[in-house]
Amino acid sequence: MFENAFNSIDRELRNEEGLASELDYAEQTSWILFLKYLDDIEQERQDEAELEGTDYAPTLPADMRWKTWASAKNDDGTDRKDVLTGEDLITFVNTTLFPTLKKYREDATSPDTIEYKIGEIFSEITNKFRSGYSLRDVLEIVDGLEFNTQEAKHELSDLYESRIKRMGNAGRNGGEYYTPRPLIRAMLKVTDPKIGETVYDGACGSAGFLVEAYTQMLTPDISATDFNTLQTKTFYGQEKKSLAYIIAIMNMILHGITAPNILHTNTLNENVMDIQEKDRHDVILANPPFGSGERAEVQQNFPIKSGEMGYLFIQHFIRKLKAGGRAAVVIKNTFLSNGDAAALRRELLETCDLHTVLDCPAKVFQGAGVKTVVLFFEKGRKTHKTWYYALDPERSLGKSSPLRDDELAEFVELQKTKADSPKSWTIAREDIDAETMDMSVKNPFAPEEAPLREPAEIIEDMLTRDAETAEILAQIRGML
Amino acid sequence: MKAGWEVRPLGEVCDVLDRLRKPITKKDRVRGPYPYYGATGELDRVEDYLFDEPLVLIGEDGAKWGAGDHSAFAVSGKVWVNNHAHVIRPDRTALSDEWLIYYLNCSDLSEFITGMTVPKLNQARMRDILIPIPPLEEQKQIVAVLDTAFEGLTRAKENAEANLQNARELFKSVHASKVAVDGPRVSFDEIVSETQLGLVRSKKEQASNLPIPYLRMNSIGNEGEITNAELVRVNCSDDEVSRYALNTGDFLFNTRNSFELVGKACVVRQPFLEPTVFNNNILRARFLPHVSADYVNYYFMSDDMQFQIEKLKSGTTSVVAVYYKGLKDVKLALPDLETQQSVVVELDAVRREVESIEKKYRTKLTHISDLRQSLLQKAFAGELT
Numbered sequence: 001m002f003e004n005a006f007n008s009i010d011r012e013l014r015n016e017e018g019l020a021s022e023l024d025y026a027e028q029t030s031w032i033l034f035l036k037y038l039d040d041i042e043q044e045r046q047d048e049a050e051l052e053g054t055d056y057a058p059t060l061p062a063d064m065r066w067k068t069w070a071s072a073k074n075d076d077g078t079d080r081k082d083v084l085t086g087e088d089l090i091t092f093v094n095t096t097l098f099p100t101l102k103k104y105r106e107d108a109t110s111p112d113t114i115e116y117k118i119g120e121i122f123s124e125i126t127n128k129f130r131s132g133y134s135l136r137d138v139l140e141i142v143d144g145l146e147f148n149t150q151e152a153k154h155e156l157s158d159l160y161e162s163r164i165k166r167m168g169n170a171g172r173n174g175g176e177y178y179t180p181r182p183l184i185r186a187m188l189k190v191t192d193p194k195i196g197e198t199v200y201d202g203a204c205g206s207a208g209f210l211v212e213a214y215t216q217m218l219t220p221d222i223s224a225t226d227f228n229t230l231q232t233k234t235f236y237g238q239e240k241k242s243l244a245y246i247i248a249i250m251n252m253i254l255h256g257i258t259a260p261n262i263l264h265t266n267t268l269n270e271n272v273m274d275i276q277e278k279d280r281h282d283v284i285l286a287n288p289p290f291g292s293g294e295r296a297e298v299q300q301n302f303p304i305k306s307g308e309m310g311y312l313f314i315q316h317f318i319r320k321l322k323a324g325g326r327a328a329v330v331i332k333n334t335f336l337s338n339g340d341a342a343a344l345r346r347e348l349l350e351t352c353d354l355h356t357v358l359d360c361p362a363k364v365f366q367g368a369g370v371k372t373v374v375l376f377f378e379k380g381r382k383t384h385k386t387w388y389y390a391l392d393p394e395r396s397l398g399k400s401s402p403l404r405d406d407e408l409a410e411f412v413e414l415q416k417t418k419a420d421s422p423k424s425w426t427i428a429r430e431d432i433d434a435e436t437m438d439m440s441v442k443n444p445f446a447p448e449e450a451p452l453r454e455p456a457e458i459i460e461d462m463l464t465r466d467a468e469t470a471e472i473l474a475q476i477r478g479m480l
Numbered sequence: 481m482k483a484g485w486e487v488r489p490l491g492e493v494c495d496v497l498d499r500l501r502k503p504i505t506k507k508d509r510v511r512g513p514y515p516y517y518g519a520t521g522e523l524d525r526v527e528d529y530l531f532d533e534p535l536v537l538i539g540e541d542g543a544k545w546g547a548g549d550h551s552a553f554a555v556s557g558k559v560w561v562n563n564h565a566h567v568i569r570p571d572r573t574a575l576s577d578e579w580l581i582y583y584l585n586c587s588d589l590s591e592f593i594t595g596m597t598v599p600k601l602n603q604a605r606m607r608d609i610l611i612p613i614p615p616l617e618e619q620k621q622i623v624a625v626l627d628t629a630f631e632g633l634t635r636a637k638e639n640a641e642a643n644l645q646n647a648r649e650l651f652k653s654v655h656a657s658k659v660a661v662d663g664p665r666v667s668f669d670e671i672v673s674e675t676q677l678g679l680v681r682s683k684k685e686q687a688s689n690l691p692i693p694y695l696r697m698n699s700i701g702n703e704g705e706i707t708n709a710e711l712v713r714v715n716c717s718d719d720e721v722s723r724y725a726l727n728t729g730d731f732l733f734n735t736r737n738s739f740e741l742v743g744k745a746c747v748v749r750q751p752f753l754e755p756t757v758f759n760n761n762i763l764r765a766r767f768l769p770h771v772s773a774d775y776v777n778y779y780f781m782s783d784d785m786q787f788q789i790e791k792l793k794s795g796t797t798s799v800v801a802v803y804y805k806g807l808k809d810v811k812l813a814l815p816d817l818e819t820q821q822s823v824v825v826e827l828d829a830v831r832r833e834v835e836s837i838e839k840k841y842r843t844k845l846t847h848i849s850d851l852r853q854s855l856l857q858k859a860f861a862g863e864l865t
Contacts, residue, residue, distance in 0.1 A: 334794070362739070452653040462646050465639035469844075472632035476851075479625050480864065 002152070005141050006159045012138050018130040022166045027243050028128055029163065030250045032142050034121060037253060038114075039066035040147045059114060064100055070139045089132035098122050117249060120264050124242035150256075157211075157254040164206045164247060178205070179287045179330065180364060183374070184212045186408040187285055187328040190356065190376055190415055193217060195226045197234070197282035202267040202316055204237030207248035209285040210262075211255045218256075231257055236281065240266040268294055268312055271301040272319045280320055284327040288313035290370065304344050310335065311344050314375075318351055321379035327352075333359065333371040337440035345437045349429060352377040356415055359390045359441040363397040373441065387418040387426050390443050420445075482862030485614045491607025494580070495569040498603055500530055503562035517555060519543040519564040529558035536577050537565040538584055541600040545589035548853060552584035566606055575611070579619040582626060583611055586856035612860050622859050629855055637848050644841040651834045658823045659775075661784040661813050669808035671771045677735070677804075678758040679716070679724050686712040692721060695758040697734045700746045704777045716757055724757035729773045731765040732758065733807065739800045743789040747777040763804060775820035778827055779812050 013025045042058050042065070049056030062068060067075070069092060072083045084092055105119025129135040146152050165178055193199050193213055201209045217230060235257065239245045245264045252260035292307040299305040302315045310331050317327055335341050336357070348354055356376035364372060377383075393407045414424050422445050432439060504526060509516065512527025519539030534556040542564050545551045554577055561567050570580050592605040614622070681694055693711040701707040716724070726732075730748045734741065758764060767773055779785055792806035814820070858864050 337791070452649070452656050455650055455653045455657070458646050458650045458653060462643045462650075465643050469636045469639045472636050476629045476632055476855075479629060480855075480858070 002145055002155050002159060005145060006163075008141050009138055012134050012141070016129055016131060016134045018128040022163075023243060024128055026163050026167050026247060027125055029138075030246050031121065031125055031127075032138060033145075033160075034246075034250055034253075035066055035070070036142050036145065037147050038118070041258070044148070059118070061100075064097060066143075069097065071143050072136075072140055073143070083136070084132075085136040086132035089135055090127075090129065093127050093129070093135070098127060114259065117259075121246050121249065124264070125246055153254060153256055157251070157256075160251060160254050164208075164251065167206075167247075179208050180403050181208065181212060182403050182405040182408055183330075183360070183364065184209055184285070185216070185405060186358075186412055187374060187376075188213055188216050189412045191283050191285065191326045191328050193283040195222075195229060195234070198236060199234055199283045199285065200236045200281035200320060201284070201286045202238045202320065203286050203288040203313060204239045204248050204262060205244050205287070207237055207239075207251045207260070207262065209287070210235040210237050210248075210260075211251055211257075213283075213285065214252075214255060214257055232259065232261075235261060237262040238265050238267045240264075266298075267316060268298040268301065268309065270316070272303070272316055273301075275316075275319045277322070280322040280325065282322055282325045284317050284321055284325065284329070286313065286317065286327075287330040290332050304347065306340060306344070308340070311341055314344060314348065318348065318377075318379070321352070323380040325379045326376070327378075328374055328376050330360075330372050330374050333373045333441065335375075336373060337438050339436070342435075342437040345439060348375075348377065349383040349432075352379050352383065353381040354383045354386050356418070357386055357388045357439070357441070358411060359388065361391060361393065361397065364391075364403055383429050385426050385428050386439070387415070387424060388441060388443075389414065389424040390441060390446075392423060422446075482614070484618070485612055485862055487610050487612050488574075489607060490568075490609040490611055493571050493575045493611065493613065494536075495571070496603060496607065497531070497535070497567040497569060498563075501561050501563045501565075501567060502530060503564070504560070514558050514560055515555070516560045516562065517565055518562050521550075521553060523562075526560050528560065530560050531555075531567065532558045533569070534577060535559075536568040536570060536580055536584075537561060538568065538606070539601065540564050540566050540603075540606075541595070541598055543601075545593060545599075545601060547586060547588040548849075550585055551589065552581045554578075554581060566601070566603060574616065575613055576616065576619045576623065578623045578627075579613075580611065582623065582856065583860060584609070586853070586860065612862070614862065618865055622864050625864055626855065626859055630852065633848055633852055637845060640841050640844045640848065644838060644845075647834050647837045647841065651830060654830045655778065655781060655827060656783075658827055659778055659782050660815065661782055663813040663815070665811040665813050667808065668765075668810050668812065671767050671776070671812070671814065672765045673768050674766050675804060676724070676764045678760045678762045678764065679714075679720060680760045681714045686714055688713055690715050692716045693752070693754060693756040695726065695732075695756055695762070697737055697741075697744075697759070697761050700732055700734050700744050700762070702741075702744055704746050704781055706746050706748065711756065714757070721755050721757065725755040726752060726758060726764070729766070731767065731773045731776055733763045733765065733802075734761060735763050735803065735807075736761045736799060736801045739793060742793060742800045743786075743802050745777060745780045747773045749774070763807070770817050771814065772817060772820040772824060774824040774828075775814075776812065778824065785810065785812070 009029060010025065013019050013028065019025060019028060038059070042060070046056045046058065058065065069084055069089075072080055074080055101118055101122035103119065104115045105123055108116035108119055110116065129138075145156065147156065161181075167178060187209075193216075195217055199210060199213045201207070204210060214230065214235060217234070218227075222230070235252070237248060237260070239248055239262060242264070245262065248262050249260050252262065288310050290308070290310045292309065294307075294309050294312070296307075298312065299307070302312050304311070304315060306312060314329060314331065314335075317329055321327055336345070354375060354377040358374040358376070360372045360374065362371050389411050391408070391411060393403065395401070397403055410421075410423075414421055418424075418426060420426065423443065425444050427439070504516070506524075509524055510527045511525055514526055514529040515522045516524040516526045517537055519542040534554065536552055537555055538552040539545070540563070543549075543551055555561075568580070570577055587609075589601065589609065592609055593599045593601055594605065613619075679694070686694060690713040692714055694714040695711055696709075698709045699707050699711065726748050728748050728751050731745065732748070733745045734743060736742060737744075767776065780789075788810045789802060789807075792802045792810070793800050794802075794806075815823075855864070
């Protein structure tokens with residue numbers, strides 16, 4: 001339905017000189033879509049209020065409303081004569097629209113309101129369009145999109161996802177935004193969040209985990225109360241980076257969660273000792289950033305200090321889990337073997353039941369050379385044994401051939417019983433070396449690499465082949 | 481032309497059934513039992529068919545038509561063909577399918593191809609292709625000869641490729657037997673006399689007209705050798721030259737690169753013609769007198785050492801590093817100097833032999849491919865029978 005529209009938007013964006021990369025395209029598409037979405041919601045609420053005979057105060061003043069500055073059509077569908085375009089449009093957007101919307105953050109009563117969200121979004125991003133004509137064209141295309149039916153939302157969300165995926169492929173930083181969806185779905189099948197539980201992602205990026213969880217938990221026969229719970233009291237995310245934050249909000253909205261509970265904050269700035277029971281969650285899913293990108297001061301917030309962000313996040317997640325809560329977290333595979341992380345491994349095994357480790361092959365994450373594992377743990381019990389599964393799709397993964405759902409099916413199946421198989425085995429807690437705490441992935445069933453043959457044997461084979469070839473060539477000569 | 485042979489344009493000896501073709505876009509295809517063909521072969525299986533007889537297909541666009549390319553192929557039974565492959569029914573009283581296919585695949589059809597951005601063999605031009613046609617009996621004979629010969633040649637190619645691989649394996653096997661990894665071990669740190677990271681010179685500081693050659697990581701090969709990569713040149717102070725110039729016996733280790741390439745190493749075995757310095761992604765190590773740099777270089781090729789280095793690779797993006805603080809603790813089993821040196825001599829000799837074997841097999845593969853073409857040409861010139 002909307003594929004052509006999105007492709008047209010892409011074309012305009014590519015021609016716009018102010019935009020340089022997939023990240024820019026996603027960002028700029030987002031704010032325009034957001035305003036249109038907002039307008040549609042306002043319209044719906046206004047119509048409802050009219051039917052009920054109540055008054056509805058629109059969030060945005062008249063001159064900021066989409067139909068005033070963006071839409072090129074009058075209410076009755078005829079074309080407007082006074083459409084803003086060119087220089088005028090850019091001036092309006094840069095000097096009136098954005099600054100007004102930015103102010104909402106200060107004026108909003110609480111971070112949960114739509115006003116606050118609007119203010120945040122427009123504080124974080126800037127308009128990068130330089131040509132009012134390009135912007136005009138994009139506005140026209142977006143004007144034709146509608147957010148009201150389930151089908152429309154679904155298709156829009158798919159298209160938006162595909163743009164996010166492109167960001168994921170956009171070079172080295174792509175991994176920041178995109179975790180392959182088949183991996184997310186497998187993690188969800190294992191943690192299996194239920195309605196009534198809360199799901200948390202402290203490094204939500206583009207909200208992939210939350211959105212997939214919502215999709216999984218939204219059964220067709222869901223009751224109205226459950227639906228409401230799902231919409232408002234289930235998903236919680238935090239994201240530090242502005243661009244990802246915007247994308248996350250938009251992504252959740254397009255998938256049907258109208259008021260996403262995503263905070264624009266740096267999770268690592270929270271002191272983990274301050275986390276209280278009311279802040280805890282039932283299910284945690286995440287792919288936190290790796291590496292040493294954070295300022296040294298944040299380490300104060302954690303009992304086990306480390307320059308590696310992933311390790312700090314794990315400590316955060318351990319404390320954010322309720323007793324009995326389940327978590328699935330992606331981390332560098334060196335976490336299992338690195339000497340620096342031994343203390344953290346000890347803590348994890350003491351406070352939680354690390355029941356499963358999924359070893360992912362290289363290239364699961366495009367653009368990153370690192371090998372990752374997924375840790376599955378439950379709070380409240382110590383670890384007695386850990387089941388390992390070495391994922392091996394038996395092909396090389398790449399941008400055009402990413403990981404698929406069926407390739408994780410065996411993992412999900414075997415995980416239920418934690419059975420042994422050529423790719424899975426169990427390690428007992430007491431077998432882990434107490435000093436090194438080395439938990440690195442070592443498949444005991446992996447066939448020994450075919451031992452190198454004796455040189456004499458190899459040479460024998462080569463000579464046999466040569467003899468055969470000589471015979472064949474002689475035969476051919478005979479035929480000539 | 482040989483007696484009894486004639487030359488006819490394709491259009492005269494075949495029916496072209498292009499008008500019966502129909503494409504189905506991927507979205508609309510429903511999986512079924514019948515093969516769906518395009519320019520390069522079978523693309524899919526669909527639930528209906530357009531043709532049900534033996535036919536010859538040749539790519540119209542999206543294919544290659546050079547000598548030796550598989551431009552034409554046979555189909556039979558119930559099939560569906562899209563509009564990217566021509567559908568030909570030869571007049572079998574004059575022309576056999578196999579003969580036609582051999583001829584089309586052996587010939588270079590570029591003179592019949594049109595189109596700049598998308599090369600295409602259109603129907604009209606295809607009909608113009610001239611086919612040499614011997615009497616049907618002779619066609620069958622020649623085809624039989626070619627079939628047998630080509631079967632043999634395919635086998636010969638397989639043999640040569642297998643032997644090429646085995647040559648590599650042979651070296652590894654000899655290497656593993658000579659370079660012992662058990663026995664008393666020392667750490668890398670214990671055997672070096674000095675280490676030095678190279679000079680930093682940005683791209684802007686490199687040019688071909690500056691005085692000092694500057695060795696970068698592309699000069700370190702994957703087999704412990706220095707490659708023939710051309711060296712860029714930089715400016716250096718005299719102090720820098722004396723500190724960073726490379727001598728024979730210097731061991732070079734690539735500390736930063738992509739995940740696959742980092743950790744490659746080599747030894748300088750021949751002196752450079754002029755003083756040459758090296759860059760900061762390379763660590764140079766010089767060893768104590770009882771250690772042979774060439775032996776260490778061979779040691780680094782062992783599985784044991786590769787395994788140790790794998791564990792040291794660190795980094796989350798596409799730049800991965802192995803720092804000295806990790807490298808210094810890798811363990812090597814080091815025999816006495818005399819043993820080291822004799823192993824080096826043996827391995828050098830084996831390596832030379834293996835390299836020459838590999839060269840011979842590569843040449844063999846080229847010859848086999850040439851033979852194929854030559855046989856085909858003789859066939860169509862009427863010289864095979």
